[in-house]
Amino acid sequence: MKLREHEAKNVLKAAGIPVPAGFLIRSPDELTPHLGELGDAFVLKAQVDVGGRGKAGGILMADKASGTKVAAELFAKEIKGLPVKEILAEQKLAIQHEYYLSITVDRSSKQPLILFTEAGGVEIEITAKEHPELIKKVVANPLMKELPPFMIRELIGTAPKEIGPVINQLFRIFIEKDALLAEINPLVTTPDGVFAADAKIIVDDNALGRQGITVNRDLSDREREAEKYGFSYVELDGAIGVIGNGAGLTMATLDLIEFYGGKAANFLDVGGGAEADRVEKAVRLVSSVPAVKVIVVNLLGGITKCDEVAKGIIGAGISQKVIVRLAGTNEAEGRRLLSEKGYEMLDTMDLVVKKAVEVTA
Amino acid sequence: MIYGDRNTGILVQGATGKQGEFHIGLMNAYARQVGGKGVVAGVTPGKGGKEVHGVPVYKVHGVPVYNTVKEAMVHHDIGSAVIFVPAGAAADAIMEEANAGIDTIVCITEHIPVQDTMKALAYARMEGASVIGPNCPGLLSPGEVKMGIMPAGLFSRGNVGVISRSGTLTYEVVDELTRAGIGQSTVIGIGGDPVIGQTFADVLERFEKDPETKAVVLVGEVGGNLEEEGAKSTNMPIVSYIAGVSAPPDKRMGHAGAIVEGGEGDAKSKIARLKKHGVPVASRVSEIPEMVRELFRGKC
Structure with missing residues (x-):
């Protein structure tokens, strides 16, 4: 979750980094x-x-x-x-020079990556593209409590020495606040010293609890409701509702909708071992979006019980059309239950998606 | 084989929890089927060594449970560990196993804070352990060994390796391959988190040395550039599929690591870079078997 500027600045201030x-x-x-x-x-x-x-x-x-x-x-x-x-x-600060400082999670090295450039005040993506040589990079071992002086020297080069302690404090904040990103852009020098003129901190959603954050503001109401049930949910703007198990399979289902020329209304991953009541909640949640005309259910798994999924779909009893692809334990029973109630079932994800796109075309 | 075979003894951390118990049963059913060692020991702090129903040692599906990994190591030959403990305890479990000298650590647990993962991986590197995951389904070498939660019924033995950041999408790919008569050497889920232990490049390096593996299916998704790094690092023949072509920017698509950030890690540019490296990329999962066949006709 992204902290607001004033919240991020309070974090910096508490750590001894000067803010306006x-x-x-x-x-x-x-x-x-x-x-x-x-x-x-x-x-x-x-x-x-x-x-x-x-x-x-x-x-x-x-x-x-x-x-x-x-x-x-x-x-x-x-x-x-x-x-x-x-x-x-x-x-208002009397700015002499603008710098850029950030710490992110580097997937390649699996460690915090610290970026610093004297070419601040511009979007870092632009500097990275046009003048990558101006951006200094250091990868820091996450087991260290603070950065050794050589790393600070490598980063700041000829920039003012007062920036050193700011980098070290930001590193500490990054670790202690469970940040995925801690950024000061710009970090400015003034006649009164160094200041963080703007600040951005993104807290790891998986660490909100231990950081004392009870509500994830980055989620919409429906996304928050989905989170309560343990679903991963993302709102999109098409007419085809999507329910899958597993993030990758659900994403692949959305991509297939796009491939066949349709538009998905949402991403909903029910997670592993879905039981009837969870499936029912998922179907209801997706069907509550007014734009949804048809719902694709794509469930595959060794431990997902197809009869439970079928009971969930039937239990939800929604007005929109539901097209189902089921594979897993108790598949025959699941199919029997659904066909008794007249639900449409197809054997592969290609077929269910194609059908749904036809229905909404 | 990579990471282990039928002779690898497996330890399960979190053996007495619902997930741990359930999957010890499935892993050992598979081990019996293929004549492998399977899970030989479990660990749950506080549960080990207790008397239950007059039996001196707490057992799960006949597997003895110990208080610490080191204790289990004294009594058993253990080559790998599978972790089912809750997110708050998982980083500690990784470090305990690495410290005890286990070579391969599979972490199934999801929702571990990234800072914890980074620390645990840094420590495991110092101890020389390879960590698969976190937030992964583990691996399965058909006919040899299953370390994790993959549904064994879909697999068939053969010469194609599969590396994926996903769980069920991996099963979908395996199902397509098996139905098309293409068997697998080892299928491995490396995890859906932004920071993971073994990357595509690490696994590809092992596949290169594995005589059983002739080609690899690389199943990636939005976020980061580990897929491209992997493809660049190897001479293995590869077919790829990337999920998330339709994913909107700055939204996490189920996996903590599946996010397009600052305009980076989107599926389209990932696919373009893979193609530039000569890697064929399937637009649909159902196209993968035919592309693998094509690869065998051309290169292998």
């Missing part, structure tokens, strides 16, 4: 008591859970006189379709 003075406000009036503390000119930043917020008009400049009015203007906006409920009002 700032306040979180939930209405324009809440700015008034802080007007004296932010200097003459300051920045208002919408705390919305989308990327590219600056370009979408989510960051506005303000001063003492205009502050409340500008804040009201920002609260009235929608940023990429999201309402602005919180604004971070922040001191």
Whole structure:
């Protein structure tokens, strides 16, 4: 789950990384008591859970006189379709130079990867493409509590030495906060020292519990409901509902829909050993999406009991058409139950998907 | 064979849990069928050595259960371990087995925090152990050994290796191969997490040295670039399939590792890079058997 800027900055601040003075406000009036503390000119930043917020008009400049009015203007906006409920009002920094610093999980080395470049302030993807030589990279053993000095030297090169402790603190945050990404972009130098002007932290969804996070904000209501039942669910925008077991098989089913020229409404992986009540919940959940016209059920497995799956499909009793491909234990019984009720069954995933695409065409 | 054969003694960590018990039964049923050693010992801290119904040692399907891996190692010849413990204890289990000197560690457990996985793998590397997974179905060498949860009924023995980041999708591929009369040497699921122990490149290296394996089916998915790295690293004849062509960016498709991030790891560019390396890529799973046959006609 992605932390909001103000949350990420609080994490940095607690670890001793300097961040600009700032306040979180939930209405324009809440700015008034802080007007004296932010200097003459300051920045208002919408705390919305989308990327590219600056370009979408989510960051506005303000001063003492205009502050409340500008804040009201920002609260009235929608940023990429999201309402602005919180604004971070922040001191404007006298920036001398912008750097980029991030730590990610490197799949190839299976270790944290630290990236630093003096060419900050631009999108890192662009620098990586056009000037990869400007990006310094270091892979750090995750069993280390802090980075040895040589790694810091390799990273910062000729950049100011005050950046060293920031890198070390960010590494500690990355490990302790179960981050998949910890990024400061830009990390800036000012006459008053180094500051994290923006911050991004993504917490591992598998570690939310031990990080004290109870609700995963990155999920939609339906996705959250699916999570409660132990399903993996992703909302898409087509008309063919999809239920599969296993992430790979379900993805392959979606791809096959695209291959035959159709569009999937969702990705739903019921997981292993699905029983009747779980299948019933999955079918109901997918059928509750208004756009869904037909549902493809593609279940394969040694331990999935086909009669249980059949009972689940029948129990859900939904109005949309359900097309089923079943293979596994008690296959004959599952088929018998479904055919008794008039459900359509086909032998391969190619056939069920083709049929579903025809129905929605 | 790679990673083990019928003579490999297997230890199951988390032997007394629901999953552990269930799969000890299935693994040993398979071992009996092929005349293999199968699971010889189980470990569950606190359960080992207790008397149950007058029997001096706690047993699961006749397999003795110990408190620690080291204790089990004293009494049995163990070459590999399969982990079924909950996510919070899995990294510890990997490290305990690596420390005890087990060569191959298969971690079935899903939802382990990535930081824990990175630490456990770094430690296992120092101890010289190979970790398969986490979040994987394990491996099966038909007629030899099953370490994990793959449904044995779909498999047939032959010369094609299968490496996959998935579970049921692997079974689908195996089912297609078997129906087409193409047998498998070893089928291995390397795991759906972003950080995994054995990668495509590691397994391909073993397949290269395996006289039983003449060609490999590489089943990948969105996220990262381990598929391309693997294809680049080997001279093995490969057919590939990549799941997630229709996956939207920045959404996790079931597996923690199946995500297109920052415009990287999408299926289309992955497929393009594989093709550039001369690897044929199937657009549908059902096309794989014919492409494997084509490979045998051309290269093998």
